Amino acid sequence: MTLKPWLEEWYLIVGIFKRFVAEFKRYYLNTISFFITITIIFYLIVLGFKSFGGGAPNITGSLQSTAIGYFTWIMVVSVLTELSWNLMNEMNRGIIEQIFLSPFGPIKVYSFGQIVSLIINIPFLYLVMLVIFKMAKLKLIVPPAFFLNMFFLLLQTYGFGMILGGITLKFKRTQALLQISQFAIIGLLVLNPEGKLGFMIPISPHFMIFRMIMNGENVGMVLWLKVFTASLIYYYIGTRVFAYFVRVVKKNGELSIY
Amino acid sequence: MEIVEVKNLRKTYSTRRKKVEALKGISFEAKTGEIFSLLGANGAGKTTTIKSVLGLVIPDEGEIFVNGINALRHRNKAARYMSAVLEGNRNIHWRLTVKENLEYFGHLRGMGGRKLKERVREIVEYIELTDKFNEIAGKLSRGMQQRLAVGIAILPDTPIVLLDEPTLGLDVESSMKMREILKDLSKSGKCVILSTHDMNLVEEVADRVLIINNGRMVAYDDKEKLMDMFRKRAYRIVLDGSVKSGVVEKLSRFGDINIKTNGETVIDVQLDSYDEIYDLFDILKETKLPLKRIEAEDVRFEKVFLKIVEGSDGK
Numbered sequence: 001m002t003l004k005p006w007l008e009e010w011y012l013i014v015g016i017f018k019r020f021v022a023e024f025k026r027y028y029l030n031t032i033s034f035f036i037t038i039t040i041i042f043y044l045i046v047l048g049f050k051s052f053g054g055g056a057p058n059i060t061g062s063l064q065s066t067a068i069g070y071f072t073w074i075m076v077v078s079v080l081t082e083l084s085w086n087l088m089n090e091m092n093r094g095i096i097e098q099i100f101l102s103p104f105g106p107i108k109v110y111s112f113g114q115i116v117s118l119i120i121n122i123p124f125l126y127l128v129m130l131v132i133f134k135m136a137k138l139k140l141i142v143p144p145a146f147f148l149n150m151f152f153l154l155l156q157t158y159g160f161g162m163i164l165g166g167i168t169l170k171f172k173r174t175q176a177l178l179q180i181s182q183f184a185i186i187g188l189l190v191l192n193p194e195g196k197l198g199f200m201i202p203i204s205p206h207f208m209i210f211r212m213i214m215n216g217e218n219v220g221m222v223l224w225l226k227v228f229t230a231s232l233i234y235y236y237i238g239t240r241v242f243a244y245f246v247r248v249v250k251k252n253g254e255l256s257i258y
Numbered sequence: 259m260e261i262v263e264v265k266n267l268r269k270t271y272s273t274r275r276k277k278v279e280a281l282k283g284i285s286f287e288a289k290t291g292e293i294f295s296l297l298g299a300n301g302a303g304k305t306t307t308i309k310s311v312l313g314l315v316i317p318d319e320g321e322i323f324v325n326g327i328n329a330l331r332h333r334n335k336a337a338r339y340m341s342a343v344l345e346g347n348r349n350i351h352w353r354l355t356v357k358e359n360l361e362y363f364g365h366l367r368g369m370g371g372r373k374l375k376e377r378v379r380e381i382v383e384y385i386e387l388t389d390k391f392n393e394i395a396g397k398l399s400r401g402m403q404q405r406l407a408v409g410i411a412i413l414p415d416t417p418i419v420l421l422d423e424p425t426l427g428l429d430v431e432s433s434m435k436m437r438e439i440l441k442d443l444s445k446s447g448k449c450v451i452l453s454t455h456d457m458n459l460v461e462e463v464a465d466r467v468l469i470i471n472n473g474r475m476v477a478y479d480d481k482e483k484l485m486d487m488f489r490k491r492a493y494r495i496v497l498d499g500s501v502k503s504g505v506v507e508k509l510s511r512f513g514d515i516n517i518k519t520n521g522e523t524v525i526d527v528q529l530d531s532y533d534e535i536y537d538l539f540d541i542l543k544e545t546k547l548p549l550k551r552i553e554a555e556d557v558r559f560e561k562v563f564l565k566i567v568e569g570s571d572g573k
Contacts, residue, residue, distance in 0.1 A: 008368030015365020019351070022358050026394075094348040097314050098410070102366040103337040109366065250316045253271055253280075253306065256348060 009112075012104055016116045024120070038074065039128050045070060046136045064141060065214045067129055072150065072210065074125060075118070076185060076203065079157040081178045082117055083110055083165035091172060091258035100255065106246055107239055110165065114158055145213050148224075153206035156231040159238030160202065166245030172258050199226035202234060261339070261418055261449045262288040262311060267320035269306055269473075280306045281317065282473040288451050288466075290417060293444045295464035295481070296453040297563060303473040304453040305345060308422050311451070312342055324418065341367075341411040345422040349407035352396035356387050356406055359395050360413055367414040377413060385409040386435070401432025408439055419443055420451045425459050437463055461485075461559035469566050476570035484562050491532065492555035497523040497547040508541045522550060528565070 024031045049063040087110075090096040100106050133140040164181060168174045185203055192198060193205035205227050212219050249255045269281040281303045288294040296304045309315040311322055313333040322329040322336075329336035343349055350359050360378045364370070369377070382388050385405040390398060395406060404424065411419055421440070425433045440463045443450050454460060460467060460481065467484060469477040477484060500519040501509075509515055514528035529535060542549075 007370075011365050011368055011370030011374075014370055015362050018365070019354065019358070019362050022354055026353060093352055094346065095351055097309075097344055098342075098349050098363065099366065100314060101312060101337060101340075101342060103334050103368065104366070105334045247316065250314060253269075253309070253315045255314055256344075 009104070009108075012102075012109065013112050013116060016109075016113050017119070020116055020120055035124065035128065038125060039132065042067065042070065042128055042132045043135075046132050046138070063138065065211070067133070067140070068142065068146065068210065068214065069207075071125055071129060072153070072207075075122065075150070075154060076157050077182050078121060079114060079118065079154050080161050080164065080181060080185070082114060083161045084168040084174055084178055086110070086113060087165055087168045088173070088175075088258070091256070094256065094258075097256050100246075107162075107242060110162075110242075111158070111239075114161065118154065143213050145219060146210065149206055149209045149213065149219075149227075152227050152231045153203065156202060156206070156234040159231075159234035159236070162235075162238030162242040166242040169242075169245045169249050169255075199223070200230050200233075202230075205230070259290050260287040261290050261325050262286075262294075262451065263321075263323040264307070264311065265321040265323075267307065267310055267317045267322070269303075269310065269315065269317045280473050281310075281320075284320075284468075284470065284473075284475055286468050286475075286478060288418075288449050290449045291444055291447045292465040293440055293450040293452055293463050295460045295467045296451065296470060297455065297457075297460055297467055298470035299455055299567070302455075302470045304455075304470060305422055306473075307470070308342070308344075308420050308451065308453045312340060312420060313337060339416055340418045340420060341414055341416045342420040343404075343407045343411045343422065343424055345426065347403060349410060350395045350403055353394065355392050355394055356382065356398070357391050359406060360409060363410045364413050369414060377415075381409045381413050384412075385439075399432075401428050401435075404428055404432060405435065405439075408436070412439075412443065417447075418449045418451065420453075422453045423455070424452065425454065425456050433459075457558070457560040457563055460563075469563060471567045471570050474570065477566045481559070484566070485557055485559060487562070491529040492557050492561075493525075493527050493529070493535070494551070494553050494555050495525040495527070495538075495542070495549070496551040497525070497542065497545065498550045499523065499545075499547040501545050501547065505541060505545055509538070512538060523547070526555065528555075528561075 045066055046063060049066065087096065090099060099109055102109050104112075130140055160181075164174070164178065167177065171177075188201065188203045189207055191201050191204045193201050193208050199205045205223075209219050209223065209227065264287070265285050267281045267284040269279075271278045271280055284303065284307055286294070296307055298304050306315055310317045310320075311324070311329065313329060313336065316330070324336040325339045327336045327339075351362060354362060357378065360381060361374060364374045364378065382391055385408060387398075387402060387405060387409070390402060395403060398406065408421075408424070411421070424440075425436050428436060437459065440450055440452065444463075444465070452459075452464065464481045467477065467479065467481045468475060499522065501517070501523045506517055509517060509525070509527075512527055512529065512534065516526040518524045527538065529538070
């Protein structure tokens with residue numbers, strides 16, 4: 001009996017989620033270390049602002065921006081490189097071919113993997129942020145528009161993650177490239193997203209919107225539409241590039257090589 | 259019923275330095291309820307064939323139909339009908355337990371809920387890993403890992419199961435269990451496509467055989483027919499007494515002949531045609547030695563394989 005496609009996809013997400021959780025639990029020391037590092041960095045940010053910000057009237061506002069900026073940064077870097085790390089792990093362990101045998105196809109399986117990773121990471125990081133703000137007796141205010149912008153930004157980053165994933169499939173060991181890509185994002189942030197096609201510059205317009213949101217400025221409908229369109233385009237390009245590299249490695253018979 | 263049809267597969271792997279023609283026009287059909295074996299030495303092209311059928315390698319030319327679906331055009335659709343055990347330790351997640359592995363790969367096939375849980379229980383009993391249910395796969399023995407890999411492959415109950423070198427590196431006990439599993443699969447109506455260079459395995463379980471040598475098909479028939487071709491022409495003749503060197507010389511014109519003399523003469527001969535037996539006896543008549551015994555030799559598949567491959571090399 002064939003199940004409804006949505007139910008099969010739901011089971012796929014459940015399976016990936018259970019695997020993530022199982023590995024998180026099994027290698028708990030690694031998981032704990034990761035979250036301790038994040039917590040310490042957040043804490044230092046908050047502590048730094050409290051200690052050196054003095055009685056400046058906008059301290060909370062600046063702190064909010066910095067904390068949210070850091071939170072966003074972690075998410076972007078994670079989404080950008082997660083697929084590649086995952087692929088390298090699977091090539092290294094040798095199970096990548098079994099995953100490619102899934103009738104869902106590799107794009108769907110790995111896209112769902114990224115979504116699951118976010119489902120696990122976002123609430124956890126947000127919780128860390130909340131706790132630290134609470135400890136510092138500060139109120140964390142995150143406007144709802146932040147989440148919309150975050151969604152568009154991550155959608156776009158998924159696209160770039162797919163491109164890097166495709167390159168990893170073909171060239172296998174891309175650890176150094178992944179490090180460089182993080183610096184490339186910093187480079188993108190200094191570009192000016194204004195102008196006619198400025199919204200097509202990756203990542204930068206989203207950070208501009210974050211600043212607008214935190215400054216209480218109104219983000220117009222047109223700008224929202226533009227960044228959403230850009231995100232969709234980059235996501236689409238990402239999936240096509242990934243599909244291209246899947247085809248290349250299958251043509252060369254080098255899927256299982258690491 | 260033919261459930262897998264492969265037509266004229268060709269594949270060349272290119273590197274900067276050289277080109278390797280892995281498949282040179284492979285065609286076959288595999289039916290439901292049979293064990294179809296791809297047989298060949300290392301590097302013959304078996305794995306490329308299996309991976310092409312599975313969609314893990316894209317051939318340069320040819321067509322593949324799985325349950326009537328063009329597998330090269332609609333890979334994901336065709337994948338619903340197939341599962342596989344690939345060569346080596348490429349089938350299990352080492353960091354997950356037996357249970358987690360079965361569930362994870364079940365989910366990857368779109369299975370879930372109570373049905374998956376029940377199926378996992380059923381499979382784990384079948385592969386005899388119930389007592390290792392919560393053990394990490396990386397800590398299991400090679401035989402157990404291979405059984406788990408088979409469990410993962412049969413979990414979704416697909417009509418086609420492909421296995422690439424399933425007995426490689428297994429101990430006797432695990433290898434016997436694997437043979438049992440293969441027979442059970444074919445009895446339950448599945449099409450089992452088996453790639454191996456284990457002749458004993460082929461001899462014991464295969465229904466039909468495709469022998470590949472250097473990417474080329476050299477034999478494609480029922481296993482029994484292939485064996486019969488040689489069984490009928492292989493003889494052991496025992497004479498009471500030693501034959502003289504002149505006779506040995508005359509007998510040496512029969513290509514594949516082995517003569518041992520030690521009080522009696524044992525002649526193992528593989529004839530090229532049935533008529534040759536009369537020529538052989540004409541020579542033996544000269545020895546005037548009493549004929550002690552003559553028997554058609556029990557042909558092992560290994561010998562059949564070697565003869566076919568040697569013949570194809572000479573072409």
